Amino acid sequence: MSSPTRQLQILDGEDDGTLLKVAFASADRETVDQHFGSSRSFVIYGVNPQQARLLSVAEFGDLDQDGNEDKLVSKLELLDGCIAVYCRACGASAVRQLLAVGVQPVKVAEAARIDELIESLQAELRDGPSTWLAKAIQRTRGGDSRRFDAMAAEAWDE
Numbered sequence: 001m002s003s004p005t006r007q008l009q010i011l012d013g014e015d016d017g018t019l020l021k022v023a024f025a026s027a028d029r030e031t032v033d034q035h036f037g038s039s040r041s042f043v044i045y046g047v048n049p050q051q052a053r054l055l056s057v058a059e060f061g062d063l064d065q066d067g068n069e070d071k072l073v074s075k076l077e078l079l080d081g082c083i084a085v086y087c088r089a090c091g092a093s094a095v096r097q098l099l100a101v102g103v104q105p106v107k108v109a110e111a112a113r114i115d116e117l118i119e120s121l122q123a124e125l126r127d128g129p130s131t132w133l134a135k136a137i138q139r140t141r142g143g144d145s146r147r148f149d150a151m152a153a154e155a156w157d158e
Helices: 070-078 092-100 114-127 131-141 146-153
Strands: 006-009 020-025 041-047 052-059 082-087 104-107
Touching (some): 041 070, 041 114, 070 092, 114 131
Parallel strands (some): 082 104
Antiparallel strands (some): 006 052
16 A cells, blocks of 8 residues: 555635535646546645635655556545546446545546636536536535425425
8 A cells, every 4th residue: 555655635614515625636736637546646626616725745656557456445535525636537346445444536638727627617616516526426415405494394185
């Protein structure tokens, strides 16, 4: 198992709970240029419809695409709390493991820019999220108990 060799975490204490954590497999911190399993680094942002903030950067040593799934354990731990990880590719086993911990893998085109992906995600949050994004938001919010209160207050016709 290989844990990050270097990790930068931004601690400013201003997270009001509205930021969704999103990871990007990126060596240059500007484009998504890594395969999930062999990614040497991840950039994690907090995103909501109005803002995006860098939360952390983690770097791993060189990892081969050798089918050794032990290398995924530390990456899955790093992505704890993320709703998605954007990457160039992701193997079937890694997809299953990501989905099992509530992280949606998102395959992107070569040289996809992180800032543009964030802008697209923010637009989707403003305009109405897709099915996977709506489910991810629901998971992070733990559901909205108020909707059950509203249903209970309604008159029931029998």
